Amino acid sequence: MTAFSLDPAQTAWCEELRALAEQQLRPLAEKGEPGHVNRPLIAALGESGLLDRLLNSGALDLCLLRESLARGCTEAETALALQGLGTHPVVQAGTPAHRERWLPEVRAGRAVAAFALSEPGAGSDAAALALNAERTFDGWRLTGEKCWISNAPEADFYTVFARTTQGAGSRGVTAFLVPADRPGLTGTALDMLSPHPIGALVLDGVPVTPDDVLGEPDRGFRVAMNTLNLFRPSVGAFAVGMARAALDATVAYTAERTAFGGPLKDLQAVSHQVAEMATRTEAARLLVYAAAAAYDAGEAGVPRRAAMAKLYATETAQYVVDTAVQLHGARALRRGHLLEHLYREVRAPRIYEGASEVQRTIIAKELYANQEASA
Incomplete structure (x- = not known):
């Protein structure tokens, strides 16, 4: 197993993050409306450079970011983590056009991302997802439901995982980048124990094209x-x-x-x-x-x-x-x-x-x- 230790610079950075969370981010968090995306808080994360750092971090830096922010302001930690979760599929599998359109907006804290995997019948068993992608002459139409989706229904774009090949299990799933303004995409907020922005999505024939695919068709899992x-x-x-x-x-x-x-x-x-x-x-x-x-x-x-x-x-x-x-x-x-x-x-x-x-x-x-x- 890889040996590791935090060097003095990393330790100092963690303390700076904690202080930033307590002194600058927590007041913004306290002004947010429970259960809704706190866009001023996300903008502050962008202005501080943390969202840029997030998208360029390895796993250890990501852990230091999340741990240090959580010690000072859990809302700031969650807002940052959700931006990463929704955007990382674009970082790893997006086309140049995807990256050019969305990554600068996320880094600046102007765009809100969401990771749409879970469904009413596919939580722990993610490979059982049933949101259907029906083939059309120029792409697919997505029909079904997603639930427990953080930042829904207020995100600006969603990484949506849909079934493009029936009966193929995890090998028949495709990842799509779906902007929130696509026709047929609606959502409702869910009232949770801890009031984070979490909701359910309904996709009623939402049109997507090959240009919206993240990675390869049937390899989205x-x-x-x-x-x-x-x-x-x-x-x-x-x-x-x-x-x-x-x-x-x-x-x-x-x-x-x-x-x-x-x-x-x-x-x-x-x-x-x-x-x-x-x-x-x-x-x-x-x-x-x-x-x-x-x-x-x-x-x-x-x-x-x-x-x-x-x-x-x-x-x-x-x-x-x-x-x-x-x-x-x-x-x-x-x-x-x-x-x-x-x-x-x-x-x-x-x-x-x-x-x-x-x-x-x-x-x-x-x-x-x-x-x-x-x-």
Whole structure:
């Protein structure tokens, strides 16, 4: 496995990102309307150069970006990550015309992107998607539904995955770049536990042409998986950032709060829980960095390492935030408290971009495949 360590410049950059998130991005996030795309926040990400950095980052830089922003402002982290998720298929498989049209707009924070893979009947089993691409004389017409799509229905363009060959499983899926103003494309917002911009899309004969294809026809599933292999470790980084924010708050609170004649930190039941929170967070962080370093080095076994990183980091963040709430008591349940916010934010990463159960399946399959290969 690739060895790695953060150099002083990377460490300093992480602290700069955290300060930027707390001081400049969080005020913009707080002014946003829950459940809607925060375009001023996205514009600020563009002005800061972070969206340009996002589109030119390797996996480790992406993880550092997401972790550091999450420590200071989860809304800024999510806005940045969604821009990356929706745009990376264009970066990896778009035509020169696609890149010329959309990438400058994304870098500047003027265009909002979305990654449209999930459907009512195709979530964890992404290869089962049923959105139909019917052949026409000059391309296809897309008919069906997408759901749980971040930035929908307010995005400016969508990376849409549709079935172009029936009965072919993952080999019959094509990726299309679909501008939001195409006729037949409509959407509705969904009211979620954590109020992010997430919606459902209805495609009623939406016209697309060969010029809209990302990559090759019937090879779109590869585009989706390449994107997820890059972003899965960084979901773990997002989770680590939330865990670190919860840990920071808990260390400060338990050092100041008094009970039973002294600070909470002097109670062994408390200090041992804080130690456990810190240990699990650091282990998750190292696992995320290792997966990212392996991706950047082009090593074998990246899907397994990415799955391990996402699985352990998201499950750890859930534990750390929940424990932080417990140690803070009722004040952490009050609307507007940092931990109340994190408690709602931390739940979804265990589901999206592959639920924890899917990550365990990926890990186990590769382990057994390696065992059979060496037998």
